[in-house]
Amino acid sequence: MKLRVCLFVLIGLVVALPVSMARFVVEKNSLSITSPEKMKGTYDSAIGNFGIPQYGGSMAGNVVYPKDNNNGCKEFNHFSISFKSTPGALPTIVLLHRGSCFFALKVWNAQKAGASAVLVADDIDEPLITMDTPEEDGSSAQYIQNITIPSALIGKSFGEKLKDAISGGDMVNVNLDWREAVPHPDERVEYELWSNSNDECGVKCNMLMEFVKDFKGAAQILEKGGYTQFTPHYITWYCPQAFTLSKQCKSQCINHGRYCAPDPEQDFSTGYDGKDVVIENLRQLCVFKVANETATPWVWWDYVTDFQIRCPMKEKKYNKELSAGLDIKKIEKCIGDPDADSENLVLKQEQDAQIGKGSRGDVTILPTLVVNNRQYRGKLEKSAILKAICAGFEETTEPAVCLSGDLQTNECLTSNGGCWRDNAANITACKDTFRGRVCECPMVDGVQFKGDGYTTCEASGPGRCKINNGGCWHDARNGHAFSACSDDGGVRCQCPTGFSGDGVKNCEDIDExxxxxxxxxxxxxxxxxxxxxxxxxxxxxxxxxxxxxxxxxxxxQGKSAWAAFWVILIGLVMAAGGAFLVYKYRIRQYMDSEIRAIMAQYMPLDGQVEVPNHVNDQRA
Structure with a gap:
């Protein structure tokens, strides 16, 4: 009996935090009614936690309310009902009532009948909740993984309005929009994966393991390119004080009951213990921590995928020998002593992070992906998760992987997305983004085009003549090319010399x-x-x-030769005369100075004071 009680307590803590702390956030997408006129408007709908929501995109469709099997709990082919849309018609969105069976089963039955999406109307007046999958058993496991259409829960009163409009003969068209379901503030996406190293929990564990293997390559490319910042997280639970000394809880916990996990097989007498799961969770966290310190955080994906292949618990191969090429001593130091009666800082941070902050609610469902602080709802499948991550990039900053044909449709390929285009120069204002096209005048070869992007874009500034001649007239004949573009920084087209016209559409030759x-x-x-x-x-x-x-x-030619001769001759004569005059002037100056110096020794010259002669002075 004690064994069963302890197991029950731990499993209860797996799915919910204490009521005083729990804060579950319902993730929503927008639902707009486009017809009939009397119902036009925007309404809330809660994204289902299964299937593949169209993150970053939208879906227009026609709402259908089946008269028979309107709760969707039976297969629709038993009622000869098909929701497949005819070519050229809008996709079919099926409206069903809540109750009588699992949400996922309703959606699965509608999908098999051809529905493109499902709306489930609540049967009581309450705030919107998140539709989740049932506890996996043999029957549910067969269809949960095969649901690929989106679904959402709507309020009771809104559901009644839709049903009444359809029953009254109105054609109800709606637009389901997930483009704002994930914030997209900048050119880098931060995302987290909340999981558990236990691989014996059934369908969800198998789904998680397959996802990690499939997503590894894309995750590492995004991380190495600096496009994303990924952080793994692991949920741990505590053992209630009354059970911390019990043999059963000791086998499920470390650090004296502070960090626990349910028994993998839910059988304490065989296999691995919950304690093994907690220690492996801690080891994988420390692998990420050590890898992050060496600026190679993507090594975590190598370790986890290798662990799943070489050390799965469900195949009884679990061991602690893997290191992903990292420093084992650093990993062991990070793990610490599981038997110590003290907090483990790494696991304590995980427990704190589990509690929601800001717009993100508490993490209570495993596995859970969080993209830009918003919890992902839907199937853990490579293309679906890539859509959610790509929806988190600011427009026009998405990496190439987000613009592949597998993830989205390039709207610029159809009528140029309704944007401006210069066919002659093969220049367009249409830019493909994950959430749809934008019309924005481009920059080409350093030349910025300006305009509204829809009807006009004109090259401006220096260098504009390099781009399709700046939109001016140009032509070439017989090896001669002319352009009316003036590349002086202004915007003007002027026919070149020898031509006349408006400079834009034509320049006609002038017959001089x-x-x-x-x-x-x-x-x-x-x-x-x-x-x-x-x-x-x-x-x-x-x-x-x-x-x-x-x-x-x-x-x-003669005049030119004689002119050159006389110019040279006159130049030589003038040069010689000038040199002679300079020579005579310098010689004369020199001789004058010498003669004046000699004469000054014998007689005073004009302007000099007479010097008395002391040699013949004989006075006493």
Whole structure:
């Protein structure tokens, strides 16, 4: 009896925190009615925790309310009901009543009949709740993993309005929108995976193991590219004080009952204990911690996938030999002493992190993925999780993996997304994003286009003539090219010399010969060319374009030669004369200074004071 009581207590703590602490947040998507007119508006709906919600996207559809089997608990083919939409028609969204069977079974039956999505109307007036899967058994396991359509719970009164409108003959069209279900503030996505190393919990454990293996490659690419920041988390529970000294709880807990896990097989007499699960949870956390310290956090994915292959508990192969190439001593130091009567800092942080902060509620469902602090609802499947992560990037910052055809439709491929396009230059304002296209004038080769992105985009600034000639006229003939674009930083198209026109759509050649704008000398003969003209002179004459004149080739050559000769000769003469004058001036100055110095020794010169002679002075 004690064994069963302890097991019951631990399993109870698995699914719920203490009531005073628990805060479960219902994740919602938007539901808009587009017709009939009397019901137009936006309503809340709670995303189901199974199937594949279309994160980052939307779905327009026609709501159908079946007259028979309107709770969806039986297969619809028994009633000859099909929800498959005909080609060209909107997808079918089935409205069902809550009650009588599991949520997941209702959705599964509708999916098999061709439904694209399911709305379940609550049967009592209460705040919206999250539809979850049942406790797995043989029958439910067969269909839970195969549900691929989205589903949502709606309020009772809203469900009644939809039912009455459809029953009254109205065509009810709705738009289910998940584009804002995940915040997308910047170019990096932070996401967490809350799980457990126990692999013997049935369908959910198998789903988690398969997801980790399948998602490993994409996760490591995103992490290495700096696109994401991933953090693994593990839920642990505490053992109630009354049971901490019992043999059963000691086998499920470490650190004197502070951190516990349910027995993997739910049988204390065989196999591994919950204590083994807790220690392995701690080991995987320490692997991530040590890997993160070496700037290789993605090594966690290698360790966990290797553990699942080489050390699964359900195959009785569990051991503690794996290290993922990391420093084992650091990992063991991080793990600490499981038998110590003290807090383990790593696990204590995990328990604190389990309690919701901000917009995120407490983590109470395993496994749980949290993207940008918002809990993911739906199936743990590679493409579904990638959609949720890609929905967390700011528009136009998504990595290439998010824009692949497997995850979303490139709206720019159909009518250019309704955006501006220059077919001649193959330039478009349409940018494909995960949540849909945006029309934004592009920057091409350093040249920024400006406009509304829908009808106009014009190149602006220096260098704009490199891009489709700045939208101006241009043409090329016989090896000669002309453009009306002026690359002076302004926006103007002006026909080049030799042409006339608006500069944008046309520039026509000017016939300089006909308009007598050139080649007007008596000896000239004019011939018009595209963008210019040719002028020739009669006889042996040469045309000088700058002067619009014809001169003799011989005369011009003779005159040029004699002119050069006389210029050189006169230059030499002038240089020689100048040098001679300078020479005479310098010599004369020198001689004058020498003569004046000699004469100054014998007689005073003009302007000098006479110096008395003391040699002949004989006075006493």
């Amino acid at each position: 010969c006909k308009e007598k704008k050139a080649c007007q000398c008596p000896e000239c003969s004019c011939k018009n060319t595209w963008g210019s003209y040719d002028c020739t002179c009669s006889g042996d004459l040469l045309y000088i374009k700058d002067h619009d004149a014809c001169i003799s080739k011989t005369a011009s």
